[in-house]
Amino acid sequence: MTHSNTIPTVTERLVRWAVGLQYQDIPEEVVQRTTELFVDWLGCAVAGRSHPAVVAMTKFMTQMGPTTGRCEIIDGSLGLTSTPAFASMVNAGSSHVVEQDDLHNKSIMHPATVIFPAALAVAQDISSNGQEFITACVIGYEVGCRAGEYLGKSHYEKFHTTATGGVIGVAAAVASLLRLDVDQTISGIGTAGTQAAGLWQFLLDATHSKQVHTGKACFDGIFAAYSARDGLLGPRDILEGSRGMGAALVPGKTYPEAISRALGAEYAILGSSFKWHASCRHTHPSVDALLSLMKKHQISFEDIDSVVAKTYQAAIDVLGLSGRGETVHQSKFSMGFVLAVAAKKGQAMITDFHENDLADQTLREFQKCVVMEYDADIDSRFPNEWQGTVVVVCKDGRKLTESVEYVKGDPQVPLTRDEIEAKFRALVTYGGITDASKVEDVLQKAWNLRTQKDLHGFAL
Amino acid sequence: MTHSNTIPTVTERLVRWAVGLQYQDIPEEVVQRTTELFVDWLGCAVAGRSHPAVVAMTKFMTQMGPTTGRCEIIDGSLGLTSTPAFASMVNAGSSHVVEQDDLHNKSIMHPATVIFPAALAVAQDISSNGQEFITACVIGYEVGCRAGEYLGKSHYEKFHTTATGGVIGVAAAVASLLRLDVDQTISGIGTAGTQAAGLWQFLLDATHSKQVHTGKACFDGIFAAYSARDGLLGPRDILEGSRGMGAALVPGKTYPEAISRALGAEYAILGSSFKWHASCRHTHPSVDALLSLMKKHQISFEDIDSVVAKTYQAAIDVLGLSGRGETVHQSKFSMGFVLAVAAKKGQAMITDFHENDLADQTLREFQKCVVMEYDADIDSRFPNEWQGTVVVVCKDGRKLTESVEYVKGDPQVPLTRDEIEAKFRALVTYGGITDASKVEDVLQKAWNLRTQKDLHGFAL
Numbered sequence: 001m002t003h004s005n006t007i008p009t010v011t012e013r014l015v016r017w018a019v020g021l022q023y024q025d026i027p028e029e030v031v032q033r034t035t036e037l038f039v040d041w042l043g044c045a046v047a048g049r050s051h052p053a054v055v056a057m058t059k060f061m062t063q064m065g066p067t068t069g070r071c072e073i074i075d076g077s078l079g080l081t082s083t084p085a086f087a088s089m090v091n092a093g094s095s096h097v098v099e100q101d102d103l104h105n106k107s108i109m110h111p112a113t114v115i116f117p118a119a120l121a122v123a124q125d126i127s128s129n130g131q132e133f134i135t136a137c138v139i140g141y142e143v144g145c146r147a148g149e150y151l152g153k154s155h156y157e158k159f160h161t162t163a164t165g166g167v168i169g170v171a172a173a174v175a176s177l178l179r180l181d182v183d184q185t186i187s188g189i190g191t192a193g194t195q196a197a198g199l200w201q202f203l204l205d206a207t208h209s210k211q212v213h214t215g216k217a218c219f220d221g222i223f224a225a226y227s228a229r230d231g232l233l234g235p236r237d238i239l240e241g242s243r244g245m246g247a248a249l250v251p252g253k254t255y256p257e258a259i260s261r262a263l264g265a266e267y268a269i270l271g272s273s274f275k276w277h278a279s280c281r282h283t284h285p286s287v288d289a290l291l292s293l294m295k296k297h298q299i300s301f302e303d304i305d306s307v308v309a310k311t312y313q314a315a316i317d318v319l320g321l322s323g324r325g326e327t328v329h330q331s332k333f334s335m336g337f338v339l340a341v342a343a344k345k346g347q348a349m350i351t352d353f354h355e356n357d358l359a360d361q362t363l364r365e366f367q368k369c370v371v372m373e374y375d376a377d378i379d380s381r382f383p384n385e386w387q388g389t390v391v392v393v394c395k396d397g398r399k400l401t402e403s404v405e406y407v408k409g410d411p412q413v414p415l416t417r418d419e420i421e422a423k424f425r426a427l428v429t430y431g432g433i434t435d436a437s438k439v440e441d442v443l444q445k446a447w448n449l450r451t452q453k454d455l456h457g458f459a460l
Numbered sequence: 461m462t463h464s465n466t467i468p469t470v471t472e473r474l475v476r477w478a479v480g481l482q483y484q485d486i487p488e489e490v491v492q493r494t495t496e497l498f499v500d501w502l503g504c505a506v507a508g509r510s511h512p513a514v515v516a517m518t519k520f521m522t523q524m525g526p527t528t529g530r531c532e533i534i535d536g537s538l539g540l541t542s543t544p545a546f547a548s549m550v551n552a553g554s555s556h557v558v559e560q561d562d563l564h565n566k567s568i569m570h571p572a573t574v575i576f577p578a579a580l581a582v583a584q585d586i587s588s589n590g591q592e593f594i595t596a597c598v599i600g601y602e603v604g605c606r607a608g609e610y611l612g613k614s615h616y617e618k619f620h621t622t623a624t625g626g627v628i629g630v631a632a633a634v635a636s637l638l639r640l641d642v643d644q645t646i647s648g649i650g651t652a653g654t655q656a657a658g659l660w661q662f663l664l665d666a667t668h669s670k671q672v673h674t675g676k677a678c679f680d681g682i683f684a685a686y687s688a689r690d691g692l693l694g695p696r697d698i699l700e701g702s703r704g705m706g707a708a709l710v711p712g713k714t715y716p717e718a719i720s721r722a723l724g725a726e727y728a729i730l731g732s733s734f735k736w737h738a739s740c741r742h743t744h745p746s747v748d749a750l751l752s753l754m755k756k757h758q759i760s761f762e763d764i765d766s767v768v769a770k771t772y773q774a775a776i777d778v779l780g781l782s783g784r785g786e787t788v789h790q791s792k793f794s795m796g797f798v799l800a801v802a803a804k805k806g807q808a809m810i811t812d813f814h815e816n817d818l819a820d821q822t823l824r825e826f827q828k829c830v831v832m833e834y835d836a837d838i839d840s841r842f843p844n845e846w847q848g849t850v851v852v853v854c855k856d857g858r859k860l861t862e863s864v865e866y867v868k869g870d871p872q873v874p875l876t877r878d879e880i881e882a883k884f885r886a887l888v889t890y891g892g893i894t895d896a897s898k899v900e901d902v903l904q905k906a907w908n909l910r911t912q913k914d915l916h917g918f919a920l
Binding site: 052053055056057059060063064065066083084085086158159187190191193194195196197198199200201202203204205206207208209212213216220222223226227230231232233234235236237238241242243244245247248249251321 | 512513515516517519520523524525526543544545546618619647650651653654655656657658659660661662663664665666667668669672673676680682683686687690691692693694695696697698701702703704705707708709711781
């Protein structure tokens with residue numbers, strides 16, 4: 001099957017790069033970072049396994065799809081396996097619960113939570129090895145994050161780019177594993193793009209769409225790639241076409257240069273950040289600035305009268321939707337509550353957000369004394385740089401200011417291997433896994449990703 | 461589970477009506493029209509069964525889902541059954557191939573191709589009877605078409621409303637069959653809406669997204685309703701919320717009054733048209749006007765020098781995307797080609813569009829002499845009324861004009877039972893079904909929908 005319209009598009013340039021990429025061509029630093037981000041993702045997938053959205057998606061799988069198959073559900077306690085579309089849906093949902101999965105700064109999307117579950121399930125299904133898996137993930141990050149960058153800030157005001165850019169990345173990663181050619185891959189990306197969806201509305205009433213978005217990005221992207229292999233033609237110019245994603249899903253400016261800029265020289269995976277704090281990434285610059293200020297000036301939680309968090313518009317837009325934060329998940333999207341937790345506990349790790357904290361009046365009082373303020377200079381740098389400034393007024397009258405240029409975990413200051421392992425262990429403990437030797441086995445298998453002949457054995 | 465935000469919304473009014481609707485409350489005329497539209501849909505599902513998109517979606521089902529289950533694939537030649545999500549995906553795809561499925565005028569969407577396959581598969585799965593099925597379909601039409609009307613004309617410029625309104629209708633229909641309560645139904649509609657997608661980009665290069673859109677609207681709407689039953693919370697105000705469908709997917713005006721206007725007094729199913737011609741519905745007013753003019757003035761195909769088809773903006777937008785019409789499907793979206801076929805053959809039925817016609821130079825020459833022209837008066841009435849005017853210049857110099865107020869098949873002039881049966885027989889013949897007694901059995905079963913105790917037995 002060929003398309004009737006064969007005018008080359010910028011998307012086609014990106015696809016030609018993707019189809020041509022060999023494992024041997026991937027810089028060592030990129031392979032290493034992919035491995036680190038995979039370990040990081042795996043912990044997230046375990047930590048979120050009991051969330052009601054994940055439970056409901058798992059039930060949907062048992063009703064609509066096979067419950068035996070070649071693909072693992074990372075939550076091994078269920079004893080379930082399935083086909084790639086369903087296994088990845090469940091794993092993607094569970095890995096986007098605890099707000100600890102990675103972030104690609106420039107595209108404002110979380111690639112790990114969609115690319116890894118989809119690529120892992122397909123790799124398990126068709127017996128890909130570690131190098132094929134890494135190559136597919138590098139491609140998935142690249143294509144998905146470039147799509148997200150193309151869609152830009154104004155898209156992100158209403159859409160969860162992790163889903164809309166994510167489905168494009170999933171299609172590309174799976175196309176790589178299935179060894180689709182250029183035309184088939186273009187079709188897969190086109191079919192992915194015409195399914196792209198995911199709205200922020202759920203943030204307003206603390207409902208469960210966030211996990212639906214990542215789960216369905218996997219399902220839909222896998223559908224796109226498999227059906228492209230089997231003859232279903234997708235539109236060739238889904239990003240830039242007159243009825244494509246840019247035209248329909250972007251009210252403001254698109255960034256076409258992002259689609260094919262410096263292919264093979266820049267790697268999206270090296271532009272991805274680890275999340276250290278367990279809250280919405282938009283709170284992290286302020287958290288880091290506040291913790292740094294408190295340490296520098298020897299200020300305690302009780303000393304603080306008020307905080308102004310100077311930030312970019314997208315943070316105000318997203319964090320403004322969650323109100324007071326009525327659930328643990330929603331509270332991670334409240335700047336005031338997150339800064340309260342960080343100030344009181346000295347950190348904002350996964351174990352620092354609990355049901356009990358929601359009723360802690362000292363946190364709630366602190367929360368009321370935090371305001372976000374638009375900062376034009378910080379906004380002009382976003383999303384290339386995620387900066388933040390806090391202005392703290394102390395009860396003794398002192399007024400102190402602190403800014404951060406990079407957040408802990410940013411590409412410029414990534415986590416160390418020890419920190420990644422510590423975070424992984426905290427996540428699996430939070431997920432209720434008690435079998436330490438099993439945890440070690442999985443961790444070692446993940447660190448040795450590139451030498452794996454087979455990618456089964458990651459369930460915990 | 462309850463939502464933290466319980467402020468009532470207009471969507472909630474619509475849901476309360478849906479949850480409260482009993483079969484006994486539905487007017488006889490509505491039950492009858494539902495039955496007629498179901499018969500009409502069934503023929504379409506058979507006719508499109510060999511399309512490459514349907515073949516690829518069926519293959520996806522065999523790879524990802526069960527190939528035995530309680531739900532029928534309407535293409536009985538495959539010997540496959542599956543779960544509701546997959547069976548409905550395939551049936552929805554095949555029923556949206558030949559451009560003969562119904563149209564709800566005011567919402568510019570095709571409800572049958574999404575509501576019937578989803579409701580049928582779920583009804584088969586949980587052993588609903590004919591009355592429960594009819595009730596669910598009436599609800600699905602109502603909720604889906606009202607969502608489509610709310611999204612309006614400017615949404616339709618980029619989005620295939622059959623998919624975006626359709627997924628909402630599917631969730632509502634399935635919620636009815638599953639007997640979800642008000643809160644669960646609201647969640648289902650919310651989860652459906654955050655998955656709403658479907659772009660017109662495929663029309664530009666004659667690719668296969670149209671069937672993907674209907675197939676995935678079923679899959680995604682079923683996911684939404686089942687997961688809502690199982691505890692997954694969806695946003696309560698997905699239509700009108702500040703990060704909902706209206707805000708994100710409508711560049712122009714929304715029509716909020718459509719969501720809850722005259723509930724129980726107006727029925728969307730009575731506002732749906734049968735398609736008589738086998739082309740894009742936007743060509744129908746011009747086809748009817750042209751055929752009427754030719755008959756009135758005794759003009760033949762050869763007599764015509766040029767045609768101006770005066771129409772509304774949405775027709776120009778959609779039909780303008782297909783160029784010359786390089787495939788049979790794309791040719792049904794070319795005003796010039798469709799009018800050429802109608803003028804030459806005296807009709808534009810399913811058997812009138814064949815591969816051979818694409819190379820017919822007399823049709824191609826006629827096509828070049830047709831232009832579409834924007835008509836402000838016609839546009840002001842659209843989509844409440846789908847009117848058209850043609851101005852024909854004859855080779856002998858005569859200039860003739862004809863207008864139509866209603867199209868054959870419109871709610872004001874629906875098809876007769878004989879016409880519906882004739883169309884059904886043509887569709888199944890086109891679909892290659894030769895077993896006449898089986899066809900009669902299925903047809904009788906469909907006409908007797910309301911008395912069926914079980915809804916299996918519609919595969920052909």
